Amino acid sequence: MRIGLIGLVILLLIAGALVQNVFIGGLGGLILLIVLLLFLTGRV
Amino acid sequence: MAIDTNNTSATTAATFNIPVGHRISWGGIFAGVSLFIALSWLMLLLGSAIGVSIADATDLSAIGDGLGIGSIIWILLTTIIATFAGGLLAAKMAGTADDRIGALHGLTVWSLGTLLIILLGASGIGGIVNSISGALGTANKVSMSVIARASSSEVNSGLPESVITSIAAIIKRQSARIISSNSSGANSPNQGEVRKAIESLNAEDTGAITSALIAGDTEKARSELTQRSTLSKAEIDSIITGAEQKVQSWSKSDSAQQVKQWLNEQFNDVRSAMSQSIAGMAGSQLSSQEVNRALQQLDPDIMLEAGQYLIMGKPEMAKNVLSVNTNLSEADIQAIVDGAEKEAQQFIERAKAELNEATEAIGTYTQAVLWSAFIAAALGMLAGLFGGHSGAGAVRRVYAVQR
Numbered sequence: 221m222r223i224g225l226i227g228l229v230i231l232l233l234i235a236g237a238l239v240q241n242v243f244i245g246g247l248g249g250l251i252l253l254i255v256l257l258l259f260l261t262g263r264v
Numbered sequence: 265m266a267i268d269t270n271n272t273s274a275t276t277a278a279t280f281n282i283p284v285g286h287r288i289s290w291g292g293i294f295a296g297v298s299l300f301i302a303l304s305w306l307m308l309l310l311g312s313a314i315g316v317s318i319a320d321a322t323d324l325s326a327i328g329d330g331l332g333i334g335s336i337i338w339i340l341l342t343t344i345i346a347t348f349a350g351g352l353l354a355a356k357m358a359g360t361a362d363d364r365i366g367a368l369h370g371l372t373v374w375s376l377g378t379l380l381i382i383l384l385g386a387s388g389i390g391g392i393v394n395s396i397s398g399a400l401g402t403a404n405k406v407s408m409s410v411i412a413r414a415s416s417s418e419v420n421s422g423l424p425e426s427v428i429t430s431i432a433a434i435i436k437r438q439s440a441r442i443i444s445s446n447s448s449g450a451n452s453p454n455q456g457e458v459r460k461a462i463e464s465l466n467a468e469d470t471g472a473i474t475s476a477l478i479a480g481d482t483e484k485a486r487s488e489l490t491q492r493s494t495l496s497k498a499e500i501d502s503i504i505t506g507a508e509q510k511v512q513s514w515s516k517s518d519s520a521q522q523v524k525q526w527l528n529e530q531f532n533d534v535r536s537a538m539s540q541s542i543a544g545m546a547g548s549q550l551s552s553q554e555v556n557r558a559l560q561q562l563d564p565d566i567m568l569e570a571g572q573y574l575i576m577g578k579p580e581m582a583k584n585v586l587s588v589n590t591n592l593s594e595a596d597i598q599a600i601v602d603g604a605e606k607e608a609q610q611f612i613e614r615a616k617a618e619l620n621e622a623t624e625a626i627g628t629y630t631q632a633v634l635w636s637a638f639i640a641a642a643l644g645m646l647a648g649l650f651g652g653h654s655g656a657g658a659v660r661r662v663y664a665v666q667r
Contacts, residue, residue, distance in 0.1 A: 226646060229642075229646065230643065230646065233639045233643055234340070234639070234643075236635070236639055237336055237340060237635055237636055237639035237640075238333070238336065240631065240632060240635045245638065245639060248639075248642065249642055252645070256645070259367070259649070262364075
């Protein structure tokens with residue numbers, strides 16, 4: 221799950237940077253924040 | 265590593281062996297942050313050397329092309345490598361074998377490093393050590409310069425000073441046309457000659473033509489010359505062709521000064537030829553007076569003021585300025601302003617379109633920089649976490665070998 225989530229975040233962020241799309245980049249950032257919270261609370 | 269809350273604290277400690285005391289190693293984090301900043305600087309230098317660095321704020325043509333894909337990739341790569349290495353070093357220096365604590369050290373390196381870069385950026389030296397900071401600084405500088413240029417006009421019309429000067433030139437040309445068409449007398453000079461004498465090119469005109477020539481844009485130089493003077497096509501062609509040959513033969517460093525000097529010589533030649541021609545033709549008292557009157561009344565300040573009113577869309581005020589400050593007849597003023605107004609409007613529209621284009625290009629550039637900065641920071645955080653995680657793994661491997 222951890223690898224999958226992080227892979228998705230990296231993919232979305234890189235795609236967002238290259239195409240400069242608000243939705244792709246924004247979704248990447250949002251999932252990244254969720255992953256960080258899960259990590260800090262010890263759930264991932 | 266979940267803690268069983270049903271057990272007593274003593275049992276819990278014995279079972280899970282939770283480390284006591286501070287689990288954070290500020291020494292390790294300091295080392296990690298140092299490495300992060302040093303690596304950022306190193307990668308920035310390497311980027312500059314291989315030509316994918318951030319465009320210079322003075323290089324407007326590069327900014328117009330937008331932030332290149334190479335620059336975006338370089339910003340991402342720099343941040344990821346620097347934070348990964350920083351996190352790795354911090355976790356190794358902390359000596360923790362716990363993956364999670366290692367990752368937290370990496371996260372702290374990223375956050376502290378980012379904070380430092382922001383502080384350095386705010387103090388104006390961030391661009392020297394970090395590509396994101398440099399890119400943001402560049403975008404900021406360019407935006408500021410465009411805003412400054414757009415607001416430099418006194419009438420706050422959003423047009424640069426050069427437009428007002430050009431409008432003044434249009435009024436001047438129109439005035440010359442009217443005055444010369446009204447000049448009379450048996451020996452009055454040829455209308456075209458009067459016009460040419462009045463419109464002899466000034467320093468600003470020379471500057472505009474020089475910059476076009478230096479940029480290698482001969483078409484622009486030709487159109488500037490056509491617009492700013494009434495030289496014949498043959499005269500313009502000979503000046504441009506001569507200048508092209510001269511520019512090619514001069515080195516880059518001194519071409520600006522030399523082209524300017526050479527152009528001035530050319531214009532002075534044309535100017536003196538015209539004056540002599542007029543002096544020869546203007547035999548009678550009447551025609552000399554008319555030429556003098558025409559030249560004296562075309563005060564640059566008045567032309568500028570009238571030009572500003574034309575830009576503001578107030579031709580009546582432009583007429584008032586001319587009638588108060590000159591001895592021109594009402595009919596003459598009417599003809600001058602009406603004639604200049606149409607030409608001025610076209611010029612203003614063109615200048616506004618150019619300004620909008622420049623602003624749009626800078627907006628796109630700034631947006632690209634901000635996107636890159638955001639994605640780089642986000643990926644940097646992940647890289648920091650991974651770095652710390654790997655650092656803890658490395659510590660475990662080292663201890664395993666030692667055991």
